[in-house]
Amino acid sequence: MIPKRMHEFLTNVLTRKPWEESLITQGSLCFMEFRFLEIDCLHSLGITADSMGPYLVVCMWDDESPIQIGGYLVVDNLSMGKPAMGGIRLALDITPPTIHNLARGMTLKNAAAGLPYGGGKSGIVASQALSKEEHEEVIKGFAHLLYRYKDIYNPGPDVGTNDADMKAIAIENGLDNTLSKPEEMGGTCIDLFGGAAGGVVTALKTVMGELDKLKKFPQFHDLKIPGLKDVTVLIQGFGAVGANVAKILTGDDPLDVPLIVGINGKDGYLYSEEGLPVDKLIDLWEKHKTAVRPFVEENKLYASDATGITYSNNCNNLLRESAFCFIPAAPVSNYLDLDKSSNPSITVDEMGKWSVVVEGANTYSPAPEVKSRKLKMERVVYRDKGVLFIPDYLVNSGGVIFAAQERHIPTPEHLQIPQYYLGNKEKVEDWLDKNRDEFKELSNKRAKAGMKIRDEEIRRNIIEFVNLLSQYADMLPSEAAEKISLSRITSSEKKRTIGEIMYKISTVKENSSVHDAAKVLVESESDILAVVSDEGKLVGVVSDWDITRASSDKTLYDTKLRTIMSSNVVTVDPKDHILDSIRKLELNGISAMPVVEGDRAVGVISSDIFTRHTLLRLLQNDM
Numbered sequence: 303m304i305p306k307r308m309h310e311f312l313t314n315v316l317t318r319k320p321w322e323e324s325l326i327t328q329g330s331l332c333f334m335e336f337r338f339l340e341i342d343c344l345h346s347l348g349i350t351a352d353s354m355g356p357y358l359v360v361c362m363w364d365d366e367s368p369i370q371i372g373g374y375l376v377v378d379n380l381s382m383g384k385p386a387m388g389g390i391r392l393a394l395d396i397t398p399p400t401i402h403n404l405a406r407g408m409t410l411k412n413a414a415a416g417l418p419y420g421g422g423k424s425g426i427v428a429s430q431a432l433s434k435e436e437h438e439e440v441i442k443g444f445a446h447l448l449y450r451y452k453d454i455y456n457p458g459p460d461v462g463t464n465d466a467d468m469k470a471i472a473i474e475n476g477l478d479n480t481l482s483k484p485e486e487m488g489g490t491c492i493d494l495f496g497g498a499a500g501g502v503v504t505a506l507k508t509v510m511g512e513l514d515k516l517k518k519f520p521q522f523h524d525l526k527i528p529g530l531k532d533v534t535v536l537i538q539g540f541g542a543v544g545a546n547v548a549k550i551l552t553g554d555d556p557l558d559v560p561l562i563v564g565i566n567g568k569d570g571y572l573y574s575e576e577g578l579p580v581d582k583l584i585d586l587w588e589k590h591k592t593a594v595r596p597f598v599e600e601n602k603l604y605a606s607d608a609t610g611i612t613y614s615n616n617c618n619n620l621l622r623e624s625a626f627c628f629i630p631a632a633p634v635s636n637y638l639d640l641d642k643s644s645n646p647s648i649t650v651d652e653m654g655k656w657s658v659v660v661e662g663a664n665t666y667s668p669a670p671e672v673k674s675r676k677l678k679m680e681r682v683v684y685r686d687k688g689v690l691f692i693p694d695y696l697v698n699s700g701g702v703i704f705a706a707q708e709r710h711i712p713t714p715e716h717l718q719i720p721q722y723y724l725g726n727k728e729k730v731e732d733w734l735d736k737n738r739d740e741f742k743e744l745s746n747k748r749a750k751a752g753m754k755i756r757d758e759e760i761r762r763n764i765i766e767f768v769n770l771l772s773q774y775a776d777m778l779p780s781e782a783a784e785k786i787s788l789s790r791i792t793s794s795e796k797k798r799t800i801g802e803i804m805y806k807i808s809t810v811k812e813n814s815s816v817h818d819a820a821k822v823l824v825e826s827e828s829d830i831l832a833v834v835s836d837e838g839k840l841v842g843v844v845s846d847w848d849i850t851r852a853s854s855d856k857t858l859y860d861t862k863l864r865t866i867m868s869s870n871v872v873t874v875d876p877k878d879h880i881l882d883s884i885r886k887l888e889l890n891g892i893s894a895m896p897v898v899e900g901d902r903a904v905g906v907i908s909s910d911i912f913t914r915h916t917l918l919r920l921l922q923n924d925m
Contacts, residue, residue, distance in 0.1 A: 304332070304363040305370040305427040311397060312361060315346045330366035331447055335359070348399035350669060354409060354791075355379040356402055357386075357420075358454070362447045369436055371443035373426040374398050377454050378405035381791050381798070382413055385453060386422030387481065387702055389460025390444070390467070392437075396425035399669070403635070404460075407666040408702070410787035411695035415759045417706050418794070422455045424448065426462070441467045445474040458482040458492070458705045461633045464542075465491055473730045477713050481705035486734050488713060488744035490704040490752055497752060499546030499631075501700025502662040504760045505692055506533075506551075506560075506627060509658060512768040513690070519775060521688035525657060533560040534625040536573075536654070538647070539632025540565040540594070543662050543698070545587045547629060552580045564623050566632075569595035571620035573612045618647045624654035631662035640679050650682055661694035673780070680778045690771075693783035696763045703759060704752035711748050717741065800883050801876030803912075804897045804905030809834045812841050816861040820849050829910075830894040832903035833867045839901045842867035845894070873898040874907060883907055 304312075312334075316324075324343075326333040336343045336359040344351050344359060355378040363372025373396060377386045388408035391401070401423050409421025426444050441463070448457060448471070458481040459468055471480040472487055482497075483489025492498060510530060516522040535551070537544045544565065552559050562580050564573040572578055572594055586600075587593040594613075597603075603613040621628070621637065630637045638653060639646035667673065683689045717737055723729045734741065763786060770782040808826035810819045812833050823831055823846055833842040844867045852866045872890045874883045874897050887895065887909060894908035 303365060303367065303370055305372045307394070307396075308361070308363065308372050308427040315348070316343070327365075328450065330364050331450075332363050332365050333447075333450065334361040348397065349376075349402045352668065354381075354406070354668075356405065358451075359398060359402070360451070361398070364443050364447065367439075367443055369439050369443070371426075371440050371447070373424060373444060373447075374401045375422070375424040375448065375451060375455060376401045376405040377420065377422040377451070378402065379409040379791070380420035380454065382409075382420055382794050383418035383798075383802075384420065385456045386420035387412060387417070387456050387458065387705065388421060388423035389458045389701075390424045390426060390463045391460040392426040392428055392440075392462030394428050394430075396427045401425045403667040403669065403672075404664055406668040407664050407695055409791075410666065410784065411699045412702060413787040413790040413794070414696055414763050414783075415699040415703050415706075416790060417702065419456075419706065419709075420454075423460070424455070424457055428462075438470065441470045442474055445471040445480075449475050449479070452479045456481050456705075456709070458702070465489065470727075472719070473727055474725055476724060477717075477719055478709075481708050482701070483708065485745040486738060486741055488708070488717065488741040488748065490707055490748045491745065492701045492704050496546035496550055496700075497704030497756065498662070498698050498701035499543050499550055500753065501703070501756050501760045502543065502547050502629060502631070502660055502697055503550045504700070504757045505697040505764050506629075506658070506660050508761045508764040509660070509690070509692060509768065512765060513658075515768055515772040516690065518772070521685055522690075525688060528626060530558050530560055533627055535560050535562045536564040536620060536623060536625040536628045536656075537562065538566055538620060538628070538630045538634070538637060539663060540567050540583065540587060541591075541632065544629070544631035545584055545593070547631060547662060548580050549584050560627070563625050564620050565593065566617040566620040567592050567594045568617060570598070570613060570615040571617050572597065573620065573623050574610050576610055578611065621648040622652055622654050625656060627658045627660060628654075628656040629660050629662050630665065633663060635663070635665045635667060637663075637665070638679060638683070639675060640682060644675060650679060650687075653683075656689050659689060659691045660697055661692060662698050663694060664698070665694045676780055677778055680780055684779055691779040692764065692767065693780055695787060696767055696783050697760065699760065700752075700756040703756040704749065707748035707752045707755075711744070711751060713744070714740075717744070798880050799876060800874050800878050800880065800897055800907050801905070803880070804876065804907050805911060807832050807896055807903050807906035809838075809903060810844070810863065811836065812864045812867070814863045816849055816852050816863055816866060819844055819863050820853075823849065828894075828906060829908060830896070830906055832896050832906075833863060834903065840871065840873075840896065840898055840903045842869040843871050843896055844868070871896065875899065876904060880912070884912060887912075 324334040338357055341351055356376050357380055358377040360375040405421050405423035408423055412419050412421050465482055465484045468480045468483045472483055482492040485491055513527050548562055561577040583593045586596040590596050598613055634647055636644055637647040640650050719730055723733055767782055808822050809832045810822050830843055830845050832840055833844055835841050848866050872895050874895055876897055876899055896903045897905035897907055
């Protein structure tokens with residue numbers, strides 16, 4: 303059955319388009335799909351479409367499951383390539399706009415990392431706190447829903463899910479249909495290897511060597527840039543990312559280790575000017591998946607701070623403390639704002655004194671009002687207070703870079719789970735055990751490649767980011783970061799070929815009647831048909847306008863297609879670049895043309911397809 307919260311949300315927003323008009327069913331599985339051009343429906347869902355997307359939004363659920371299984375999928379943009387990559391979030395408050403925000407962040411993150419994959423995200427709507435057994439059943443059921451979109455979306459872990467859940471999905475859908483699997487499946491184990499956290503550390507270390515470039519601006523003129531061992535750090539969110547950031551930072555050369563002075567979690571915050579006992583906190587987190595409360599209980603910090611450590615059960619008070627570097631690593635998108643109206647973790651007038659903010663959490667939103675609000679905040683904090691923000695998608699792409707190695711280094715054919723084992727957990731476990739050594743070797747190979755590429759890409763991005771800011775005094779950090787990602791996307795778009803995005807073209811024989819062609823045209827839901835000879839050679843095209851014009855003064859049953867078709871056909875090759883093809887459409891004043899290989903029509907490309915699949919507006923601005 304559809305989750306209660308999801309049912310309430312959809313009932314409230316989808317009033318202008320009845321559910322039955324959008325519903326697609328596969329047995330008990332139900333899907334409501336909304337495409338890029340369905341602006342009104344997307345708006346009803348709380349999503350603002352723009353030149354980047356979203357490409358597809360899906361509301362989906364299992365109508366017959368005894369436990370409520372359902373959620374949302376947003377494939378935002380596929381300009382960098384297929385499939386889109388992004389994690390599965392499981393929470394009580396999941397909505398389409400939440401998932402769209404995260405999916406857009408993945409579009410920018412994957413582009414900044416130079417990955418040939420689009421951006422996407424999915425979310426499971428939990429109507430209540432789930433038991434372990436219920437959690438496993440929900441993940442399994444959601445895997446069945448996602449399978450329909452396996453060609454355009456590869457899921458990984460996010461808040462509320464983990465590597466073990468990705469294993470469960472792989473057991474149902476196959477190894478290549480999910481990312482960040484555990485070692486016994488040859489996966490990159492993002493949490494185990496600290497994939498995302500390592501990127502945050504690389505960003506911090508890199509920016510320390512670049513900050514001097516900003517000292518020519520008044521707000522940074524008096525900035526004192528310490529050596530790494532003298533850098534103090536606050537970490538908001540001591541979880542999978544935050545705890546691993548602390549672990550990596552303090553695991554380096556003892557003579558070159560920053561001082562972690564504050565952390566927080568949902569159960570409060572800890573702060574000490576002399577530095578916190580990081581090793582102990584990491585041990586507690588690994589044991590309890592939380593660190594603040596266990597540490598407080600062990601050290602009886604309720605009534606006294608004789609240890610030199612300050613404790614508060616208000617986790618947001620951490621942001622009142624000062625440190626050279628602040629690292630947001632909690633699932634809190636709005637950690638800082640100018641006033642309380644947006645319910646931030648803290649307001650600018652109450653924040654501690656920081657010099658650098660390295661966003662380890664996903665904070666990006668494409669919503670115009672959110673972007674505007676953040677830019678206003680940056681104008682004050684960056685320009686007036688001299689605090690450098692490094693946006694999330696330049697920093698925390700380490701996780702998806704790691705995960706992408708599971709596609710870059712393919713799973714050998716002999717290590718693919720046999721089709722007849724899929725869905726049978728016991729048989730898959732036995733089969734995995736027999737191939738354990740090979741999978742472990744594959745996992746290590748992928749993780750090693752991930753570390754190398756992660757550090758190279760993030761280091762490159764941070765250097766380019768600071769260089770941009772140093773060149774343009776009026777540019778804000780969010781604007782510089784977005785410029786980097788968009789430049790990668792448009793550059794990739796120009797290199798993509800028609801063969802990557804063309805649609806299948808329907809054909810009709812040249813001796814057919816116009817009436818026959820009209821029937822094919824309606825069934826194909828296309829604007830154009832390829833007219834072919836008996837040997838299959840392209841001899842012309844016929845459009846919906848050709849048929850409409852013929853119907854005005856002729857009997858369609860008697861008219862032969864060859865008398866109305868266009869034989870002087872403008873075509874494009876599958877290997878031609880997208881930008882060249884857009885120019886060809888505009889130069890010839892047509893809206894569609896067949897894609898021809900040799901003398902055979904192999905597909906169709908149209909302005910509508912360009913609009914759905916590419917950043918047409920951005921490309922046209924560069925023409």
